[in-house]
Amino acid sequence: MTLLTIFSQSGKYLLLSIFAFLLISCSESSPPALTTTADSIYFGGTIITLNDAQPSAEAVAIKDGKIIAVGRYADIEKSHKSAETRLIDLHGKTLIPGFIDGHSHFSEVGAQTVLANLLPPPDGSVKNIADLQKTMRDFIATSPIVKKHGVAIGMNYDDSQLAEHRHPTRHDLDAISTELPIMVSHQSGHFGALNSKALEKVGITADSIAPDGGVIRREADGKTPNGVLEENAFFGVVYKMFPAFTPDEIAAQLQASEKIYLANGFTTIQDGKTTKDNLKLLMAMSEAGTLKADVVSYPDIVTFGDDPLLQSPLMSRHYKNHLRMGGVKLTLDGSPQGKTGWFTVPYFKVPEGQPETYAGYPAFSDEKLNEWILLAYKNNWQVLGHCSGDAAVEQFINAVRNAQKIYPGTNHRPVIIHGHFIRADQVPAIKELGIFVSAFPLHTFNWGDWHRESVVGPERAENISPTGWFLTQDVPFSIHSDAPVIFPDSMKLIGTAVNRTTRSGYVLGAEHRLEPLAALKAMTLSAAYQHFEEATKGSIEVGKLADFVVLAENPLTKTRANLKQIRVLETIKEGKSVYRSTEDEK
Incomplete structure (x- = not known):
């Protein structure tokens, strides 16, 4: 006879209650679970996590280059501090995630x-x-x-x-x-x-x-x-x-370049249109362990073609000694300020010697572009498409749509680089196809007046780098410097995206001005997503890399017009300080 036939219904409840009591008693008598000892704990300043679920924190704990705790200082100290833990007092400064380069060279x-x-x-x-x-x-x-x-x-x-x-x-x-x-x-x-x-x-x-x-x-x-x-x-x-630089000379140049990015808070750097020689030198630097930041390379597919290098393990979503290839680069048209960008309507003032119908020109025929895009899709390579004018944007959209029909169910997060003059009617197609946009709002300062007066005229110029449209239609985007076109000054990037003032002080496209928080996310969370790195970078969250920037002031409370004046004091890559300002901070 079983227990179920001996006990009544109430007896069963009594037995379960006794069993539950014994379980609770045993668990209360067990020792507490051990917590991870932190290598370092940051505290004593403003911590902007860029994690909407936990926007701010009092402290961050780091272990083996990763974040193990984010929250109240008292809780983190109790759970993760040992005699060996370094306590790093921010002294009222601001800690944010490391900047991720949306596009540069x-x-x-x-x-x-x-x-x-x-x-x-x-x-x-x-x-x-x-x-x-x-x-x-x-x-x-x-x-x-x-x-x-x-x-x-x-x-x-x-x-x-x-x-x-x-x-x-x-x-x-x-x-x-x-x-x-x-x-x-x-x-x-x-x-x-x-x-x-x-x-x-x-x-x-x-x-x-x-x-x-x-x-x-x-x-x-x-x-x-x-x-x-x-x-x-x-x-x-x-x-x-170019001079016939020796490998040592180029290596010295690359190290000088890295110092510039680190001094501006970039912990992940893009090398767009990497040449074969430079890729080999980057690989040598990686093997030697001399890279401090993560460098993601996008070789020029036209130059490389089916080069075996593009099929090597370096083409990966994972870094090896701070280097990987993320995909390939294509340049569909030219420069709008130089009037070689490709438009569907003529330039406001055409270059000397050109007919009144001049609207720039493409780099490829539709057929040739389709060949390159299909090669990228076939090999599962993310493709970056430089598109300045709206005609180049349309050509890229059509090529991506064609590739997705031939390779259905795939989304390699193709990226429009610049997209200066994306039209409003093109935004839905960009969203539909899962195309990411890396925008260049620094143009509003450097060439905003020129665009109004000569390139596209005052009306069309208002919608250069239309980040407002991207926000309202949930199109993911980053912002970039395109260095060396413009110096990779991170706070100038943010300040320009927020204010959109030209050299003359005119506000170009007020509806496209970003809030400071949105601008920060465009250079962190969104840029991480652009590079398939959203699981490890872009916000201060448990499990992500300890890539940080220490700023002299809080960009969310600083006067918007003065955002570009905020100084980068320190850059931290995977828990290690890789740049520290030598200026007196007292």
Whole structure:
């Protein structure tokens, strides 16, 4: 006979009650579960987690480079502090997640550190062609690079900010030297000007035919190159002009680049359009263990094609010694400020010598672009598509839609890089296809007035980098500097996205101004999602990497107009300090 036949219903309840009592008694008498001892605990300041479920905290505990606790200081101290735990007092400063680079060119920032700086104010001193010539003469006279390699290169002149409002020609550069090859590159990176010696060096003559998606500008006779090269014509010769840097020289440049990013609070850095040589050097640095930040590389698919490197284990969602390939890069059109971006309607003021119908031009035919996008989808590579004008955006949307039909059920989070002039009617398609946008609102300051007055006119310029539309329609987006196009100043990035003021002080597109919290998320949480890293980065949450930035002030309470003045005091990568300001903070 079983127990169920002996006991009545009430007897069963009595038996269960006794059993429950015994369980509780046993558990109360057991010792408490052991907690993890923290390597370090941050406290004593403002901690902005960017985790909506727990927006702020008094303390954060770290173990083996990861976050193990976020919350009240008393609780964390009780559960995770031992005699070996480092207590790090923030002294009232602000701790936030490390910044994640939405898009830039890490390797080129390194090159910029050893080449002539041709930026206009406030980042440089070149206001006119005479200033450019003087800067190049001074550089030639003092640079060990010129002395060693016999070539002079300057970076980041801007025709829109030069008094002459034109590109320098070979004649302007010949006035500096006719014996030394000279090349100067435009701030967009989509143009270059070469002197006669440099044109000879790269083999461009009156008989040269421009490649598809590129232009060799000519003199009045319609034949003689005037020294200015656009888009693919420039891309085809730029690396032929670069000095034959040794591996040690390039490694030193990359280390200098990393220091710049770390000083601006970036713990994850993107290297867009990585060259083969630079990728190999990054791999060597990774193997040597010299990288401090995470570097995610996106090689140029047109250059690499089906190169075995793209099939190597480095193409991964996981870093090896702070390096991985995240996918591939494609450039669909040019620069809006340089008037080579591809639009569906003409430029407000067309470039000299162009018809009134001029609206820029594509880098690829639809058929060729589809080939590249399908290659990426076939290999499960995330693809970054540089799209400036709305026609390039439309071409990218169509290519992604085609690829998703052929490879249904896949979403590789394709990314529109820049998307300066995405139209309102294109936003629903971007959302539908799961396309991410990495926006460039720094244009509102650097070229906002130029866009209003010359590029697209006052009405269309209002909607450059339309982050307001992305917010209202739940399209995920990040913001970026496109360095070395613009210096990777993290707080200037945030300040510009929040204020959208031009050089003249005009507010360009008020509806697209971000709240400071949204701008912070665009450079942390959203940028982590962009790179498939949302499980490990972007917010201060248990289980994520201890990637932090210490700021001198709280960006959520600082006056909006002064956000760009907030200083980065320290950058922490996986619990280790990798940058600390040397300025006196007292």
